[in-house]
Amino acid sequence: FLEEGVWIDKQFNHANAGGKVTVPPTQYHSWVTKDGSAGPTGEGGFKAEAGRYHLYVSYGCPFAHRAIIARRLKGLEGIISMSVVNGVMRENGWTFEDGPDVIADPVIGAKYLHQIYTLDNPKCSGKVTVPVLFDKQTRRIVNNESPEIIRMFNTAFDDVGAAPGDYYPAELKEEIDQVNGRVFGTVNIGVYKAGFATAQEPYEAAVKELFESLDWLEERLSKTRYLVGNRLTEADIRLFTTLVRFDAAYHGHFKCNLRRIEDYPALSAYLRDIYQTQGVGETVKLEHIKRTYYLSHLHINPSGIVPAGPVLDFTQPHGRDKI
Numbered sequence: 001f002l003e004e005g006v007w008i009d010k011q012f013n014h015a016n017a018g019g020k021v022t023v024p025p026t027q028y029h030s031w032v033t034k035d036g037s038a039g040p041t042g043e044g045g046f047k048a049e050a051g052r053y054h055l056y057v058s059y060g061c062p063f064a065h066r067a068i069i070a071r072r073l074k075g076l077e078g079i080i081s082m083s084v085v086n087g088v089m090r091e092n093g094w095t096f097e098d099g100p101d102v103i104a105d106p107v108i109g110a111k112y113l114h115q116i117y118t119l120d121n122p123k124c125s126g127k128v129t130v131p132v133l134f135d136k137q138t139r140r141i142v143n144n145e146s147p148e149i150i151r152m153f154n155t156a157f158d159d160v161g162a163a164p165g166d167y168y169p170a171e172l173k174e175e176i177d178q179v180n181g182r183v184f185g186t187v188n189i190g191v192y193k194a195g196f197a198t199a200q201e202p203y204e205a206a207v208k209e210l211f212e213s214l215d216w217l218e219e220r221l222s223k224t225r226y227l228v229g230n231r232l233t234e235a236d237i238r239l240f241t242t243l244v245r246f247d248a249a250y251h252g253h254f255k256c257n258l259r260r261i262e263d264y265p266a267l268s269a270y271l272r273d274i275y276q277t278q279g280v281g282e283t284v285k286l287e288h289i290k291r292t293y294y295l296s297h298l299h300i301n302p303s304g305i306v307p308a309g310p311v312l313d314f315t316q317p318h319g320r321d322k323i
Contacts, residue, residue: 001093005123007114009091011299014192019199021206023189026145027126032133032156039152046135046142048156053142055082055149056113056132058094059101059285060292062188062241063146064130069237070150072279075163080153081106085113085130087288089296093128101288107136117141147180150234167234175228179235186213188242195254195300203255211258214267222266225273225323232277240274243267247310248286249293253301262312273321275314286312 001008014021031039036047055071057064071080084103085094094113096104110116114128120141133142133149143149154167168176186209193206217239220227227235242250243261250256262268275281294306 001127002114002117002124004125005118005121007092007112014196015198015202018202019197020202021193021196023192024127026129027124028120028132028141028144029148030142031148032142032152034156034159039148041148042143045138048160049137050079050157050160051081052135052137053080054107054134054136055080056085056105056116056130056134057082058085058087058089058130058292059283059288060087060296061130062245065241065283066146066237067131067133067149067153068283069241069280070153070167070234072283073163073165073167073237074153074157075161076153076157079157079161080133087292087295089292090298094130100291101285107134107139147234147238150237154234167232167237169229169231169233172229172233176233176235179227180238182213182216183235183239183242186210187217188238191242191246191250191254191256194256195250195297207256207258210256214259214261214264218264218266221270223323225270225320232274236274240271240280243271244275244284244286244314245289245293247312248290252307253293253297260310269318269320272314272316272318276318281314284314 016022030042030046032046032048032053033039034048036045038044055067057068071077071082082103083105084101086097086099086102092112096102096111108115108119116132116134117124117128119139129144131146131149132144135142151168190206190210190213194203194210197203197206226232227239246261251260261271275284290306294301295304298304
């Protein structure tokens with residue numbers, strides 16, 4: 001993490017004194033808008049323009065993966081450039097060290113992602129996370145909060161060449177927000193609450209909440225193809241990036257092992273359905289994902305051994321189009 005602009009080579013402590021995981025807030029919350037006016041939070045001055053913005057991501061991180069999918073679904077590859085950090089995060093945090101799937105930084109040729117944070121603010125303090133949406137014109141970070149970035153991608157670039165598609169439609173916003181709230185607190189973050197817990201009681205509490213929500217999702221998705229309405233929305237994108245990592249990483253590495261996603265008939269078919277949505281499957285890199293978790297968190301996996309399995313095939317028929 002950064003402290004007054006200086007990189008501190010120390011494992012960030014996610015758990016409090018009682019062993020319960022707490023989630024630190026992200027720092028950057030400005031918005032790209034069609035006309036450059038201020039968004040719901042942060043500052044104005046970030047007008048949607050082709051070629052102006054750059055996205056920093058990791059294929060291993062589920063939160064960055066949301067932004068990768070949104071960029072792909074909205075056809076923004078030619079409008080917003082993208083760099084990919086090395087999947088293994090250790091003493092220097094996220095780096096651009098050569099490795100599988102790495103795309104180097106074109107802005108300043110950064111070796112480490114924390115250099116992008118200190119480019120924006122030389123006295124920056126806090127965690128250095130992905131995704132990061134960066135303005136190449138002002139050389140400032142616009143936003144590093146994935147839910148806000150995917151909503152920007154949803155509409156802000158529609159007048160400068162984005163593909164059609166609305167993944168946060170007005171008539172479904174209230175229900176999407178309700179679903180997102182439960183999924184975020186107990187599933188998206190729930191796996192981390194279990195995996196990074198340092199005491200038995202908070203670990204068991206997190207696992208209980210997680211699987212109660214997975215059971216709830218199983219029941220919901222046994223009756224409807226998508227989480228909200230009869231169409232793909234941001235709620236599906238936000239859930240998908242956790243589900244697709246679950247059996248490969250969270251079940252073993254984070255001890256979320258009451259059941260696999262494969263053990264849920266509706267959830268596993270839903271996972272295959274979203275994966276097979278045009279443009280989504282190509283953003284999933286399972287070996288990269290496993291390396292990120294098993295090689296980065298040596299306090300959990302000190303041997304650094306990456307498991308050979310599980311064998312997962314998300315291309316099998318899902319049958320969800322009949323619902």
